[in-house]
Amino acid sequence: MSMTVILGAWIAVFLTFGIFSYLYKDNPFYKTAEHLFVGISAGYWASIFFWTQIQPNLFGRLWPSSEFSAESLWYKIYNGLSFLSTSVFPPGGIDKGHDMHLSYLIPFALGIMMLLSLIPKLNWFARWGIAYTVGMAAGLRAYGYLNSNVLGQIKGTAASFTDPNMPFFSLTSVSTFNSLVILVGTITGLLYFYFSKEHKGVLGKASKVGIYFLMISFGASFGFAVMGRISLLIGRFVDLIKYSAGDYNNATLWVLVIMLIILGYDAFKSRKTPPVNEEAV
Amino acid sequence: MKALEDLILKIGKVDRRWIFLVLAIAVFIPIIKPIGMPIRATETTKVVFNTIENLPENSKVLVSIEYSPSTKPENHPMTISILRHLFRNNHKVFVTCLWPDGQFMAQDALKQVAEEEFGKVYGEDYVFLGFRPGNEAVIKGIVSNIRKLYTVDVYQTKIDEIPLMDGIKNFKDFAFLFSCSAGYPGTVEWVQYAADPTGVPMSSGVTSIQVNEVMPYVQSGQMKGVLAGMPGAAEYEALMGQKGFATSGMDAQSIAHLVIVLFIILGNAAFFIERKRSRKY
Numbered sequence: 135m136s137m138t139v140i141l142g143a144w145i146a147v148f149l150t151f152g153i154f155s156y157l158y159k160d161n162p163f164y165k166t167a168e169h170l171f172v173g174i175s176a177g178y179w180a181s182i183f184f185w186t187q188i189q190p191n192l193f194g195r196l197w198p199s200s201e202f203s204a205e206s207l208w209y210k211i212y213n214g215l216s217f218l219s220t221s222v223f224p225p226g227g228i229d230k231g232h233d234m235h236l237s238y239l240i241p242f243a244l245g246i247m248m249l250l251s252l253i254p255k256l257n258w259f260a261r262w263g264i265a266y267t268v269g270m271a272a273g274l275r276a277y278g279y280l281n282s283n284v285l286g287q288i289k290g291t292a293a294s295f296t297d298p299n300m301p302f303f304s305l306t307s308v309s310t311f312n313s314l315v316i317l318v319g320t321i322t323g324l325l326y327f328y329f330s331k332e333h334k335g336v337l338g339k340a341s342k343v344g345i346y347f348l349m350i351s352f353g354a355s356f357g358f359a360v361m362g363r364i365s366l367l368i369g370r371f372v373d374l375i376k377y378s379a380g381d382y383n384n385a386t387l388w389v390l391v392i393m394l395i396i397l398g399y400d401a402f403k404s405r406k407t408p409p410v411n412e413e414a415v
Numbered sequence: 416m417k418a419l420e421d422l423i424l425k426i427g428k429v430d431r432r433w434i435f436l437v438l439a440i441a442v443f444i445p446i447i448k449p450i451g452m453p454i455r456a457t458e459t460t461k462v463v464f465n466t467i468e469n470l471p472e473n474s475k476v477l478v479s480i481e482y483s484p485s486t487k488p489e490n491h492p493m494t495i496s497i498l499r500h501l502f503r504n505n506h507k508v509f510v511t512c513l514w515p516d517g518q519f520m521a522q523d524a525l526k527q528v529a530e531e532e533f534g535k536v537y538g539e540d541y542v543f544l545g546f547r548p549g550n551e552a553v554i555k556g557i558v559s560n561i562r563k564l565y566t567v568d569v570y571q572t573k574i575d576e577i578p579l580m581d582g583i584k585n586f587k588d589f590a591f592l593f594s595c596s597a598g599y600p601g602t603v604e605w606v607q608y609a610a611d612p613t614g615v616p617m618s619s620g621v622t623s624i625q626v627n628e629v630m631p632y633v634q635s636g637q638m639k640g641v642l643a644g645m646p647g648a649a650e651y652e653a654l655m656g657q658k659g660f661a662t663s664g665m666d667a668q669s670i671a672h673l674v675i676v677l678f679i680i681l682g683n684a685a686f687f688i689e690r691k692r693s694r695k696y
Contacts, residue, residue: 231574371443
Protein backbone atom coordinates (compact mmCIF):
# COMPACT_ATOMS: atom_id res chain seq x y z
CA MET A 135 0.00 0.00 0.00
CA SER A 136 1.32 3.44 -0.92
CA MET A 137 2.59 5.85 1.72
CA THR A 138 0.00 8.51 0.80
CA VAL A 139 -2.90 6.09 1.39
CA ILE A 140 -1.48 5.10 4.80
CA LEU A 141 -0.90 8.76 5.69
CA GLY A 142 -4.47 9.57 4.62
CA ALA A 143 -5.78 6.80 6.87
CA TRP A 144 -3.79 8.13 9.86
CA ILE A 145 -5.13 11.65 9.27
CA ALA A 146 -8.70 10.32 8.94
CA VAL A 147 -8.34 8.35 12.18
CA PHE A 148 -6.84 11.30 14.04
CA LEU A 149 -9.60 13.67 12.88
CA THR A 150 -12.35 11.14 13.68
CA PHE A 151 -11.07 10.56 17.21
CA GLY A 152 -10.42 14.30 17.55
CA ILE A 153 -14.10 15.02 16.88
CA PHE A 154 -15.29 12.09 19.03
CA SER A 155 -13.13 13.35 21.91
CA TYR A 156 -15.57 16.26 22.32
CA LEU A 157 -18.01 13.75 23.83
CA TYR A 158 -15.59 13.54 26.76
CA LYS A 159 -14.93 17.30 26.96
CA ASP A 160 -13.66 20.23 24.90
CA ASN A 161 -9.96 19.66 24.23
CA PRO A 162 -7.12 20.63 21.83
CA PHE A 163 -7.67 17.52 19.64
CA TYR A 164 -11.25 18.57 19.00
CA LYS A 165 -10.24 22.18 18.40
CA THR A 166 -7.58 21.09 15.87
CA ALA A 167 -10.04 18.89 13.97
CA GLU A 168 -12.73 21.59 14.03
CA HIS A 169 -10.43 24.35 12.75
CA LEU A 170 -9.00 22.13 10.03
CA PHE A 171 -12.52 21.25 8.89
CA VAL A 172 -13.65 24.88 8.70
CA GLY A 173 -10.50 26.08 6.93
CA ILE A 174 -10.26 23.25 4.41
CA SER A 175 -14.00 23.42 3.63
CA ALA A 176 -13.81 27.15 2.91
CA GLY A 177 -10.75 26.75 0.69
CA TYR A 178 -12.18 23.75 -1.12
CA TRP A 179 -15.53 25.43 -1.82
CA ALA A 180 -13.86 28.64 -3.03
CA SER A 181 -11.61 26.68 -5.39
CA ILE A 182 -14.45 24.52 -6.76
CA PHE A 183 -16.72 27.55 -7.27
CA PHE A 184 -14.02 29.41 -9.13
CA TRP A 185 -13.04 26.57 -11.48
CA THR A 186 -16.56 25.33 -12.20
CA GLN A 187 -18.40 28.61 -12.55
CA ILE A 188 -16.38 31.83 -12.54
CA GLN A 189 -13.60 30.76 -14.88
CA PRO A 190 -15.57 28.70 -17.48
CA ASN A 191 -19.03 30.31 -17.29
CA LEU A 192 -18.20 33.95 -16.53
CA PHE A 193 -14.75 34.62 -17.97
CA GLY A 194 -15.46 32.01 -20.68
CA ARG A 195 -18.43 34.09 -21.86
CA LEU A 196 -16.64 37.43 -21.62
CA TRP A 197 -13.50 36.36 -23.51
CA PRO A 198 -14.36 33.22 -25.53
CA SER A 199 -11.64 31.81 -27.78
CA SER A 200 -14.17 31.57 -30.63
CA GLU A 201 -14.17 35.37 -31.03
CA PHE A 202 -10.54 36.05 -30.17
CA SER A 203 -8.94 38.94 -31.99
CA ALA A 204 -5.54 40.22 -30.91
CA GLU A 205 -6.36 43.63 -32.44
CA SER A 206 -9.51 44.40 -30.42
CA LEU A 207 -9.26 46.48 -27.27
CA TRP A 208 -11.40 43.97 -25.37
CA TYR A 209 -8.92 41.16 -25.98
CA LYS A 210 -5.99 43.50 -25.30
CA ILE A 211 -7.42 43.82 -21.77
CA TYR A 212 -7.63 40.02 -21.72
CA ASN A 213 -3.99 39.70 -22.79
CA GLY A 214 -3.12 42.03 -19.93
CA LEU A 215 -4.96 39.71 -17.52
CA SER A 216 -3.06 36.75 -19.01
CA PHE A 217 0.06 38.13 -17.35
CA LEU A 218 -1.61 37.53 -13.96
CA SER A 219 -2.35 33.87 -14.60
CA THR A 220 -2.22 31.85 -17.81
CA SER A 221 -4.22 29.01 -16.28
CA VAL A 222 -7.17 31.32 -15.58
CA PHE A 223 -6.70 33.42 -18.74
CA PRO A 224 -5.00 31.10 -21.27
CA PRO A 225 -3.53 32.68 -24.42
CA GLY A 226 -6.02 32.99 -27.28
CA GLY A 227 -9.16 33.25 -25.12
CA ILE A 228 -11.07 30.76 -22.98
CA ASP A 229 -12.27 27.68 -24.87
CA LYS A 230 -15.31 26.41 -22.98
CA GLY A 231 -17.73 26.29 -25.91
CA HIS A 232 -19.33 29.70 -25.29
CA ASP A 233 -20.08 32.66 -27.55
CA MET A 234 -19.38 36.17 -26.32
CA HIS A 235 -22.04 37.58 -23.98
CA LEU A 236 -21.09 41.01 -22.69
CA SER A 237 -24.28 41.08 -20.61
CA TYR A 238 -22.30 38.90 -18.19
CA LEU A 239 -20.44 42.07 -17.20
CA ILE A 240 -23.45 42.81 -14.96
CA PRO A 241 -23.04 39.70 -12.73
CA PHE A 242 -19.27 40.28 -12.88
CA ALA A 243 -19.74 43.80 -11.50
CA LEU A 244 -22.20 42.56 -8.86
CA GLY A 245 -19.69 39.91 -7.79
CA ILE A 246 -16.95 42.51 -7.40
CA MET A 247 -19.39 44.65 -5.38
CA MET A 248 -19.92 41.71 -3.02
CA LEU A 249 -16.15 41.44 -2.51
CA LEU A 250 -16.00 45.16 -1.69
CA SER A 251 -17.70 44.36 1.61
CA LEU A 252 -14.16 43.56 2.80
CA ILE A 253 -13.26 47.27 2.51
CA PRO A 254 -15.08 49.23 5.24
CA LYS A 255 -15.34 52.49 3.24
CA LEU A 256 -16.82 50.76 0.19
CA ASN A 257 -18.84 48.00 1.85
CA TRP A 258 -22.14 49.69 0.94
CA PHE A 259 -21.55 48.43 -2.61
CA ALA A 260 -22.20 44.90 -1.37
CA ARG A 261 -25.87 45.80 -0.80
CA TRP A 262 -26.42 45.84 -4.56
CA GLY A 263 -25.16 42.29 -4.95
CA ILE A 264 -27.10 41.11 -1.90
CA ALA A 265 -30.24 42.87 -3.14
CA TYR A 266 -29.99 41.07 -6.48
CA THR A 267 -29.41 37.70 -4.83
CA VAL A 268 -32.27 38.13 -2.36
CA GLY A 269 -34.67 39.37 -5.04
CA MET A 270 -33.80 36.57 -7.45
CA ALA A 271 -34.01 33.86 -4.76
CA ALA A 272 -37.30 35.19 -3.38
CA GLY A 273 -38.91 35.27 -6.82
CA LEU A 274 -37.63 31.83 -7.72
CA ARG A 275 -38.72 30.24 -4.47
CA ALA A 276 -42.14 31.87 -4.38
CA TYR A 277 -43.08 30.07 -7.57
CA GLY A 278 -41.62 26.72 -6.47
CA TYR A 279 -43.32 26.73 -3.08
CA LEU A 280 -46.65 27.89 -4.44
CA ASN A 281 -46.70 25.22 -7.14
CA SER A 282 -45.32 22.21 -5.24
CA ASN A 283 -45.89 22.86 -1.56
CA VAL A 284 -49.23 24.65 -1.68
CA LEU A 285 -51.09 23.50 -4.81
CA GLY A 286 -49.43 20.08 -5.03
CA GLN A 287 -50.05 19.32 -1.37
CA ILE A 288 -53.66 20.53 -1.49
CA LYS A 289 -54.23 18.13 -4.38
CA GLY A 290 -52.61 15.34 -2.33
CA THR A 291 -54.80 16.10 0.70
CA ALA A 292 -58.01 16.26 -1.31
CA ALA A 293 -58.24 12.51 -1.91
CA SER A 294 -61.24 11.06 -3.66
CA PHE A 295 -63.47 9.47 -1.03
CA THR A 296 -65.95 8.21 -3.58
CA ASP A 297 -63.47 5.97 -5.44
CA PRO A 298 -65.02 2.46 -5.24
CA ASN A 299 -61.61 0.80 -5.79
CA MET A 300 -60.05 2.46 -2.74
CA PRO A 301 -59.90 0.16 0.31
CA PHE A 302 -61.29 1.53 3.57
CA PHE A 303 -58.16 0.64 5.53
CA SER A 304 -54.59 -0.11 4.50
CA LEU A 305 -51.33 0.32 6.40
CA THR A 306 -49.08 0.64 3.37
CA SER A 307 -51.08 2.20 0.54
CA VAL A 308 -53.74 4.85 -0.10
CA SER A 309 -57.01 4.17 1.69
CA THR A 310 -60.11 6.10 2.76
CA PHE A 311 -59.04 5.93 6.41
CA ASN A 312 -55.50 7.23 5.66
CA SER A 313 -56.94 10.05 3.55
CA LEU A 314 -59.25 11.00 6.42
CA VAL A 315 -56.30 11.06 8.86
CA ILE A 316 -54.34 13.34 6.48
CA LEU A 317 -57.37 15.60 6.02
CA VAL A 318 -58.07 15.89 9.77
CA GLY A 319 -54.34 16.33 10.53
CA THR A 320 -53.95 19.10 7.95
CA ILE A 321 -57.04 21.05 9.05
CA THR A 322 -56.45 20.75 12.80
CA GLY A 323 -52.73 21.48 12.36
CA LEU A 324 -53.58 24.66 10.48
CA LEU A 325 -56.17 25.63 13.11
CA TYR A 326 -53.50 25.39 15.81
CA PHE A 327 -51.67 28.23 14.05
CA TYR A 328 -54.84 30.35 13.72
CA PHE A 329 -54.31 33.09 16.29
CA SER A 330 -57.07 35.56 15.33
CA LYS A 331 -59.53 33.91 17.73
CA GLU A 332 -59.01 32.60 21.25
CA HIS A 333 -58.55 28.82 21.33
CA LYS A 334 -61.77 28.00 23.23
CA GLY A 335 -64.74 25.74 22.52
CA VAL A 336 -64.68 23.89 19.18
CA LEU A 337 -61.60 25.78 17.99
CA GLY A 338 -59.78 24.93 21.23
CA LYS A 339 -60.60 21.22 20.89
CA ALA A 340 -59.64 21.15 17.21
CA SER A 341 -56.34 22.93 17.85
CA LYS A 342 -55.61 20.42 20.64
CA VAL A 343 -56.06 17.61 18.11
CA GLY A 344 -53.69 19.59 15.88
CA ILE A 345 -51.08 19.65 18.68
CA TYR A 346 -51.23 15.85 18.90
CA PHE A 347 -50.62 15.57 15.15
CA LEU A 348 -47.69 17.97 15.45
CA MET A 349 -46.27 16.01 18.39
CA ILE A 350 -46.45 12.77 16.41
CA SER A 351 -44.67 14.55 13.55
CA PHE A 352 -41.93 15.84 15.90
CA GLY A 353 -41.55 12.35 17.35
CA ALA A 354 -41.11 10.88 13.87
CA SER A 355 -38.57 13.60 13.04
CA PHE A 356 -36.63 12.82 16.22
CA GLY A 357 -36.66 9.10 15.43
CA PHE A 358 -35.36 9.70 11.92
CA ALA A 359 -32.71 12.11 13.25
CA VAL A 360 -31.47 9.43 15.67
CA MET A 361 -31.46 6.87 12.85
CA GLY A 362 -29.42 9.22 10.65
CA ARG A 363 -26.83 9.93 13.35
CA ILE A 364 -26.43 6.23 14.14
CA SER A 365 -25.88 5.55 10.42
CA LEU A 366 -23.07 8.11 10.36
CA LEU A 367 -21.56 6.59 13.51
CA ILE A 368 -21.65 3.16 11.84
CA GLY A 369 -19.84 4.66 8.84
CA ARG A 370 -17.05 6.06 11.02
CA PHE A 371 -16.73 2.81 12.99
CA VAL A 372 -16.45 0.78 9.80
CA ASP A 373 -13.62 3.03 8.62
CA LEU A 374 -11.91 2.90 12.03
CA ILE A 375 -12.07 -0.91 11.99
CA LYS A 376 -10.66 -0.91 8.44
CA TYR A 377 -7.77 1.36 9.43
CA SER A 378 -6.93 -0.75 12.47
CA ALA A 379 -5.51 -3.41 10.12
CA GLY A 380 -1.77 -4.03 9.70
CA ASP A 381 -1.95 -2.63 6.13
CA TYR A 382 -2.43 0.81 7.66
CA ASN A 383 0.18 0.25 10.41
CA ASN A 384 -2.64 -0.19 12.97
CA ALA A 385 -3.51 3.50 12.71
CA THR A 386 -6.71 3.25 14.80
CA LEU A 387 -5.08 1.51 17.74
CA TRP A 388 -2.04 3.78 17.89
CA VAL A 389 -3.98 7.02 17.60
CA LEU A 390 -6.55 5.84 20.16
CA VAL A 391 -3.90 4.81 22.70
CA ILE A 392 -1.86 8.02 22.27
CA MET A 393 -4.97 10.20 22.56
CA LEU A 394 -6.21 8.33 25.65
CA ILE A 395 -2.81 8.70 27.34
CA ILE A 396 -2.67 12.46 26.64
CA LEU A 397 -6.29 13.10 27.69
CA GLY A 398 -5.86 10.86 30.75
CA TYR A 399 -2.69 12.71 31.77
CA ASP A 400 -4.47 16.04 31.30
CA ALA A 401 -7.40 14.87 33.45
CA PHE A 402 -4.98 13.63 36.13
CA LYS A 403 -3.06 16.91 36.11
CA SER A 404 -6.19 19.09 36.27
CA ARG A 405 -7.44 17.01 39.22
CA LYS A 406 -4.22 17.68 41.13
CA THR A 407 -4.20 21.41 40.33
CA PRO A 408 -6.63 23.27 42.66
CA PRO A 409 -9.14 25.47 40.81
CA VAL A 410 -8.17 29.17 40.71
CA ASN A 411 -10.37 31.41 42.82
CA GLU A 412 -11.03 34.26 40.39
CA GLU A 413 -12.57 36.56 43.01
CA ALA A 414 -9.47 36.29 45.20
CA VAL A 415 -7.28 37.12 42.19
CA MET B 416 -40.19 -1.67 44.71
CA LYS B 417 -38.31 1.18 46.40
CA ALA B 418 -34.98 -0.44 45.53
CA LEU B 419 -36.02 -0.64 41.88
CA GLU B 420 -37.11 3.00 41.93
CA ASP B 421 -33.78 3.99 43.52
CA LEU B 422 -31.92 2.06 40.81
CA ILE B 423 -33.88 3.78 38.04
CA LEU B 424 -33.21 7.17 39.67
CA LYS B 425 -29.51 6.32 39.82
CA ILE B 426 -29.51 5.39 36.12
CA GLY B 427 -31.41 8.60 35.36
CA LYS B 428 -28.61 10.64 36.93
CA VAL B 429 -25.75 8.78 35.27
CA ASP B 430 -23.08 10.91 33.51
CA ARG B 431 -24.00 11.29 29.83
CA ARG B 432 -20.51 10.05 28.87
CA TRP B 433 -21.41 6.56 30.12
CA ILE B 434 -24.42 6.60 27.81
CA PHE B 435 -22.12 7.50 24.87
CA LEU B 436 -19.85 4.61 25.80
CA VAL B 437 -22.72 2.09 26.03
CA LEU B 438 -24.04 3.28 22.68
CA ALA B 439 -20.59 3.01 21.08
CA ILE B 440 -20.30 -0.59 22.33
CA ALA B 441 -23.84 -1.35 21.10
CA VAL B 442 -22.87 -0.12 17.62
CA PHE B 443 -19.40 -1.66 17.60
CA ILE B 444 -20.23 -5.27 18.53
CA PRO B 445 -22.79 -5.96 15.74
CA ILE B 446 -20.34 -4.55 13.16
CA ILE B 447 -17.70 -7.04 14.33
CA LYS B 448 -20.16 -9.90 14.80
CA PRO B 449 -23.19 -9.43 12.49
CA ILE B 450 -26.45 -11.09 13.53
CA GLY B 451 -28.02 -11.08 10.06
CA MET B 452 -31.42 -9.60 10.86
CA PRO B 453 -33.96 -9.97 8.04
CA ILE B 454 -34.54 -6.96 5.76
CA ARG B 455 -37.95 -6.51 4.14
CA ALA B 456 -38.51 -3.78 1.57
CA THR B 457 -41.10 -1.15 2.49
CA GLU B 458 -43.65 0.10 -0.02
CA THR B 459 -41.80 3.36 -0.74
CA THR B 460 -38.60 1.46 -1.61
CA LYS B 461 -40.52 -1.00 -3.79
CA VAL B 462 -42.05 1.89 -5.73
CA VAL B 463 -38.57 3.27 -6.56
CA PHE B 464 -37.41 -0.18 -7.64
CA ASN B 465 -40.49 -0.84 -9.77
CA THR B 466 -40.34 2.60 -11.41
CA ILE B 467 -36.78 1.95 -12.59
CA GLU B 468 -37.61 -1.65 -13.48
CA ASN B 469 -40.48 -0.49 -15.71
CA LEU B 470 -38.43 2.07 -17.67
CA PRO B 471 -38.01 1.01 -21.31
CA GLU B 472 -34.49 -0.12 -22.24
CA ASN B 473 -32.03 2.63 -23.19
CA SER B 474 -33.99 5.26 -21.27
CA LYS B 475 -32.10 8.44 -20.51
CA VAL B 476 -31.89 8.83 -16.75
CA LEU B 477 -30.56 11.83 -14.87
CA VAL B 478 -28.87 11.01 -11.55
CA SER B 479 -28.15 13.99 -9.32
CA ILE B 480 -25.70 13.67 -6.45
CA GLU B 481 -26.28 16.06 -3.57
CA TYR B 482 -24.33 14.79 -0.61
CA SER B 483 -20.85 14.96 0.84
CA PRO B 484 -18.61 12.50 2.71
CA SER B 485 -20.37 13.46 5.95
CA THR B 486 -23.46 11.47 4.94
CA LYS B 487 -21.67 8.86 2.84
CA PRO B 488 -22.82 5.89 4.98
CA GLU B 489 -26.45 6.73 4.23
CA ASN B 490 -26.36 8.08 0.68
CA HIS B 491 -23.51 6.27 -1.03
CA PRO B 492 -25.00 2.75 -0.83
CA MET B 493 -28.14 4.16 -2.47
CA THR B 494 -26.18 5.71 -5.33
CA ILE B 495 -24.28 2.47 -5.92
CA SER B 496 -27.45 0.34 -5.92
CA ILE B 497 -29.33 2.74 -8.20
CA LEU B 498 -26.41 2.90 -10.66
CA ARG B 499 -26.21 -0.91 -10.62
CA HIS B 500 -29.92 -1.12 -11.38
CA LEU B 501 -29.72 1.42 -14.21
CA PHE B 502 -26.66 -0.15 -15.86
CA ARG B 503 -28.02 -3.67 -15.40
CA ASN B 504 -31.14 -2.62 -17.35
CA ASN B 505 -28.99 -0.90 -20.03
CA HIS B 506 -30.14 2.64 -19.39
CA LYS B 507 -28.14 5.72 -20.34
CA VAL B 508 -27.01 7.62 -17.27
CA PHE B 509 -26.30 11.36 -16.95
CA VAL B 510 -24.77 12.45 -13.65
CA THR B 511 -24.95 15.99 -12.25
CA CYS B 512 -24.05 17.36 -8.82
CA LEU B 513 -25.61 20.25 -6.90
CA TRP B 514 -23.01 19.93 -4.13
CA PRO B 515 -19.29 20.39 -4.85
CA ASP B 516 -18.33 17.39 -2.70
CA GLY B 517 -20.93 15.36 -4.59
CA GLN B 518 -18.58 15.37 -7.56
CA PHE B 519 -16.14 13.11 -5.71
CA MET B 520 -18.89 10.89 -4.39
CA ALA B 521 -20.24 10.47 -7.93
CA GLN B 522 -16.76 9.84 -9.31
CA ASP B 523 -16.20 7.10 -6.73
CA ALA B 524 -19.57 5.43 -7.44
CA LEU B 525 -19.15 5.63 -11.24
CA LYS B 526 -15.65 4.14 -11.04
CA GLN B 527 -16.90 1.24 -8.96
CA VAL B 528 -20.14 0.49 -10.83
CA ALA B 529 -19.83 1.80 -14.40
CA GLU B 530 -16.15 1.02 -14.98
CA GLU B 531 -15.26 -1.93 -12.75
CA GLU B 532 -18.54 -3.85 -12.46
CA PHE B 533 -20.23 -3.22 -15.82
CA GLY B 534 -17.39 -2.01 -18.08
CA LYS B 535 -19.56 0.77 -19.52
CA VAL B 536 -18.12 3.20 -22.05
CA TYR B 537 -17.87 6.86 -21.08
CA GLY B 538 -19.68 9.15 -23.50
CA GLU B 539 -21.78 6.30 -24.92
CA ASP B 540 -23.35 4.70 -21.84
CA TYR B 541 -22.91 7.43 -19.29
CA VAL B 542 -21.85 11.06 -18.97
CA PHE B 543 -20.51 12.82 -15.90
CA LEU B 544 -21.51 16.47 -16.13
CA GLY B 545 -20.29 17.38 -12.66
CA PHE B 546 -20.98 20.26 -10.32
CA ARG B 547 -22.26 23.74 -11.05
CA PRO B 548 -22.82 26.30 -8.27
CA GLY B 549 -26.16 28.09 -8.09
CA ASN B 550 -28.47 25.74 -6.16
CA GLU B 551 -32.01 25.94 -7.56
CA ALA B 552 -30.79 28.19 -10.39
CA VAL B 553 -28.82 25.18 -11.68
CA ILE B 554 -32.01 23.09 -11.67
CA LYS B 555 -33.81 25.84 -13.54
CA GLY B 556 -30.91 25.89 -16.00
CA ILE B 557 -31.16 22.14 -16.59
CA VAL B 558 -34.92 22.44 -17.05
CA SER B 559 -34.70 25.25 -19.59
CA ASN B 560 -31.42 24.60 -21.45
CA ILE B 561 -28.88 22.12 -20.15
CA ARG B 562 -26.41 22.92 -22.95
CA LYS B 563 -26.17 26.52 -21.85
CA LEU B 564 -25.31 25.50 -18.32
CA TYR B 565 -23.02 22.61 -19.15
CA THR B 566 -20.83 23.45 -22.10
CA VAL B 567 -18.16 21.03 -20.89
CA ASP B 568 -18.34 17.86 -18.78
CA VAL B 569 -16.33 17.20 -15.64
CA TYR B 570 -13.27 16.22 -17.70
CA GLN B 571 -13.50 19.52 -19.66
CA THR B 572 -14.66 17.69 -22.82
CA LYS B 573 -17.04 19.82 -24.86
CA ILE B 574 -20.65 18.63 -24.60
CA ASP B 575 -21.01 18.81 -28.40
CA GLU B 576 -18.24 16.23 -28.71
CA ILE B 577 -19.95 13.66 -26.44
CA PRO B 578 -22.15 11.27 -28.48
CA LEU B 579 -24.56 10.55 -25.61
CA MET B 580 -25.42 14.25 -25.33
CA ASP B 581 -26.90 14.25 -28.86
CA GLY B 582 -30.53 15.34 -28.66
CA ILE B 583 -30.33 16.37 -25.03
CA LYS B 584 -31.53 19.95 -24.75
CA ASN B 585 -33.40 20.19 -21.49
CA PHE B 586 -34.89 18.26 -18.59
CA LYS B 587 -37.82 16.98 -20.64
CA ASP B 588 -35.41 14.86 -22.69
CA PHE B 589 -34.87 12.60 -19.67
CA ALA B 590 -37.23 9.74 -18.88
CA PHE B 591 -36.53 9.71 -15.16
CA LEU B 592 -34.65 11.56 -12.42
CA PHE B 593 -33.09 10.07 -9.32
CA SER B 594 -31.83 12.57 -6.74
CA CYS B 595 -29.57 11.28 -4.00
CA SER B 596 -29.79 14.05 -1.47
CA ALA B 597 -28.56 15.06 1.98
CA GLY B 598 -30.17 18.50 2.24
CA TYR B 599 -30.32 21.83 0.45
CA PRO B 600 -30.17 22.02 -2.53
CA GLY B 601 -31.57 18.59 -3.21
CA THR B 602 -34.73 16.57 -3.51
CA VAL B 603 -37.16 19.31 -2.48
CA GLU B 604 -35.73 21.72 -5.08
CA TRP B 605 -35.84 19.04 -7.80
CA VAL B 606 -39.55 18.50 -7.05
CA GLN B 607 -40.29 22.23 -7.03
CA TYR B 608 -38.34 23.37 -10.08
CA ALA B 609 -38.04 20.27 -12.28
CA ALA B 610 -40.39 17.36 -11.66
CA ASP B 611 -43.58 19.29 -10.88
CA PRO B 612 -43.36 21.87 -13.70
CA THR B 613 -42.33 19.34 -16.37
CA GLY B 614 -44.08 16.15 -15.27
CA VAL B 615 -40.88 14.06 -15.61
CA PRO B 616 -41.10 11.30 -12.96
CA MET B 617 -38.57 11.38 -10.16
CA SER B 618 -37.52 9.35 -7.15
CA SER B 619 -35.09 10.11 -4.44
CA GLY B 620 -32.78 8.66 -1.84
CA VAL B 621 -32.49 10.84 1.22
CA THR B 622 -30.84 10.87 4.63
CA SER B 623 -33.05 9.76 7.52
CA ILE B 624 -33.34 13.30 8.84
CA GLN B 625 -34.95 14.45 5.57
CA VAL B 626 -37.58 11.71 5.35
CA ASN B 627 -40.30 13.68 7.11
CA GLU B 628 -39.67 16.61 4.81
CA VAL B 629 -39.98 14.67 1.55
CA MET B 630 -42.64 12.12 2.54
CA PRO B 631 -45.55 14.49 1.73
CA TYR B 632 -44.29 14.62 -1.88
CA VAL B 633 -44.32 10.81 -2.03
CA GLN B 634 -47.83 10.54 -0.60
CA SER B 635 -49.21 13.14 -2.98
CA GLY B 636 -47.63 11.38 -5.97
CA GLN B 637 -45.17 14.19 -6.75
CA MET B 638 -42.36 11.66 -6.21
CA LYS B 639 -42.25 7.97 -7.11
CA GLY B 640 -41.20 6.48 -3.79
CA VAL B 641 -38.20 7.30 -1.66
CA LEU B 642 -35.22 5.47 -0.18
CA ALA B 643 -35.27 6.50 3.45
CA GLY B 644 -31.81 6.59 4.99
CA MET B 645 -29.64 3.56 5.58
CA PRO B 646 -32.64 1.21 5.96
CA GLY B 647 -33.91 2.36 2.56
CA ALA B 648 -30.51 1.64 1.02
CA ALA B 649 -30.42 -1.79 2.67
CA GLU B 650 -33.92 -2.55 1.36
CA TYR B 651 -32.84 -1.60 -2.15
CA GLU B 652 -29.79 -3.84 -1.85
CA ALA B 653 -32.15 -6.66 -0.82
CA LEU B 654 -34.40 -6.01 -3.84
CA MET B 655 -31.33 -6.00 -6.10
CA GLY B 656 -30.13 -9.23 -4.50
CA GLN B 657 -26.69 -7.71 -3.94
CA LYS B 658 -25.75 -7.09 -0.32
CA GLY B 659 -23.57 -4.09 0.40
CA PHE B 660 -22.54 -1.59 3.06
CA ALA B 661 -26.10 -0.66 4.07
CA THR B 662 -27.10 -4.27 4.71
CA SER B 663 -24.03 -4.85 6.89
CA GLY B 664 -24.82 -1.72 8.92
CA MET B 665 -28.43 -2.63 9.69
CA ASP B 666 -27.67 -4.97 12.61
CA ALA B 667 -25.77 -2.20 14.39
CA GLN B 668 -28.59 0.23 13.53
CA SER B 669 -31.26 -2.04 15.05
CA ILE B 670 -29.30 -2.77 18.25
CA ALA B 671 -28.46 0.93 18.70
CA HIS B 672 -32.15 1.79 18.35
CA LEU B 673 -33.09 -0.71 21.04
CA VAL B 674 -30.48 0.77 23.39
CA ILE B 675 -31.74 4.32 22.72
CA VAL B 676 -35.36 3.25 23.31
CA LEU B 677 -34.27 1.65 26.60
CA PHE B 678 -32.52 4.85 27.67
CA ILE B 679 -35.58 6.93 26.75
CA ILE B 680 -37.81 4.64 28.83
CA LEU B 681 -35.42 4.72 31.80
CA GLY B 682 -35.00 8.51 31.53
CA ASN B 683 -38.77 9.02 31.52
CA ALA B 684 -39.27 6.57 34.36
CA ALA B 685 -36.63 8.42 36.43
CA PHE B 686 -38.37 11.73 35.66
CA PHE B 687 -41.78 10.48 36.79
CA ILE B 688 -40.40 8.79 39.94
CA GLU B 689 -38.60 11.98 40.90
CA ARG B 690 -41.74 14.05 40.30
CA LYS B 691 -43.81 11.62 42.38
CA ARG B 692 -41.35 11.80 45.27
CA SER B 693 -41.05 15.59 45.16
CA ARG B 694 -44.86 15.88 45.36
CA LYS B 695 -44.96 13.44 48.27
CA TYR B 696 -42.45 15.39 50.36
